[in-house]
Amino acid sequence: MPHMNENVKRVYRHPLPVRLTHWIAALALGVLAMSGMQIFNAHPALYASDASTFGHPVLSIGADETPDGQPVGYVEIGSLRVKTTGVLGYGPDGMGGFEARAFPSWATIPAYRALADGRRWHIFFAWVLVLCAVVYAAWAFALWPNRKDLRDLPKAIRTHLLPWRVPPTLALNPLQKFTYFGIVFIVAPIVVLSGLALSPAMDAHAHWLPALFGGRQFARIWHFAGMIALMAFFVVHLLMVAMTGLVNNLRSMITGWFRVKEVT
Numbered sequence: 001m002p003h004m005n006e007n008v009k010r011v012y013r014h015p016l017p018v019r020l021t022h023w024i025a026a027l028a029l030g031v032l033a034m035s036g037m038q039i040f041n042a043h044p045a046l047y048a049s050d051a052s053t054f055g056h057p058v059l060s061i062g063a064d065e066t067p068d069g070q071p072v073g074y075v076e077i078g079s080l081r082v083k084t085t086g087v088l089g090y091g092p093d094g095m096g097g098f099e100a101r102a103f104p105s106w107a108t109i110p111a112y113r114a115l116a117d118g119r120r121w122h123i124f125f126a127w128v129l130v131l132c133a134v135v136y137a138a139w140a141f142a143l144w145p146n147r148k149d150l151r152d153l154p155k156a157i158r159t160h161l162l163p164w165r166v167p168p169t170l171a172l173n174p175l176q177k178f179t180y181f182g183i184v185f186i187v188a189p190i191v192v193l194s195g196l197a198l199s200p201a202m203d204a205h206a207h208w209l210p211a212l213f214g215g216r217q218f219a220r221i222w223h224f225a226g227m228i229a230l231m232a233f234f235v236v237h238l239l240m241v242a243m244t245g246l247v248n249n250l251r252s253m254i255t256g257w258f259r260v261k262e263v264t
Contacts, residue, residue: 013258018139021132022253026234028129031121033231037103038110038118044102046224050215058221063090063100071100126195133188142172143181149174163243168260183233191226194219 014022045057060076061084073089075082085091092098094105094112105111109121133140156175159166172180196202197210197219213219241249252258 008259008261010257010259012256013252014256015139016256017135019253019256021136025129025132025136028125028132029230029234031109031125032129033227034107034109035118035121035125036227038108038113039115039122040224041102041108041113041118042115046221047217048221049217059224061088061102071098073100126192129188130192133184136184140180140184143177143184145174145177145181149177153178160240163240166244168245168248168258179233183230187226187229187233190222191230194223194226198223 044062045054045060047056048058057076058078061074062076063071063073063085066072071085071090072083073085073087073091075084075088087104088102090098090100091104092106093101094108094110101113108118110117153174156173159173160175193209194213196206197213198216203210203216210216210219213222248259
């Protein structure tokens with residue numbers, strides 16, 4: 001058997017515009033999530049109808065009192081209620097005390113109750129995210145999966161069940177392509193459009209937009225679900241970055257240079 005040597009090759013993987021939009025979009029996504037939770041605190045319930053049927057939310061986060069007067073936070077989905085005191089429903093108010101609020105002060109921007117300020121943060125960084133998406137669009141079409149990616153997808157899924165054993169490669173694997181494609185071209189547009197559907201100004205000029213989602217209340221559900229999907233992607237993305245070579249992956253997204261092993 002011939003002797004095989006491994007050489008480490010440095011490859012310029014990420015152009016500067018991709019790196020900039022990546023980090024700015026990551027910041028914008030974090031601010032959007034936190035300011036969105038602040039906005040949700042103003043009315044912490046979702047309704048599966050074209051109207052706010054206050055007695056029948058599909059999801060609500062709030063607080064009750066026990067028979068002895070102790071506050072209890074809860075998350076209620078349909079008829080299922082789970083106690084979440086200290087995390088959701090009842091927690092820090094941002095001013096040294098506790099109060100009934102869907103999300104605690106440490107998870108919201110701003111920390112104190114301020115719906116108008118939360119909206120300002122949310123709208124500003126929503127446009128930041130949209131501008132990043134426009135700049136990134138020139139490179140994003142490389143994420144478009146093809147038939148070969150579809151055939152290789154099961155193998156990629158099996159391989160990534162143990163992600164720390166996956167060797168660094170320059171090309172995106174099918175699992176990455178389908179995931180990024182879903183986030184960039186499906187989830188992100190749903191979040192942006194459903195968010196616009198919640199704007200009274202947009203409703204005045206584009207009546208079709210809320211109707212596209214089944215009404216304003218359904219648009220809130222789409223928006224909420226889309227943000228949960230983005231947050232889930234963000235968490236899994238960080239885990240995969242850490243388990244498949246934290247230093248190498250971070251270096252490539254900061255400097256652009258990525259290291260791969262060549263077998264000769």
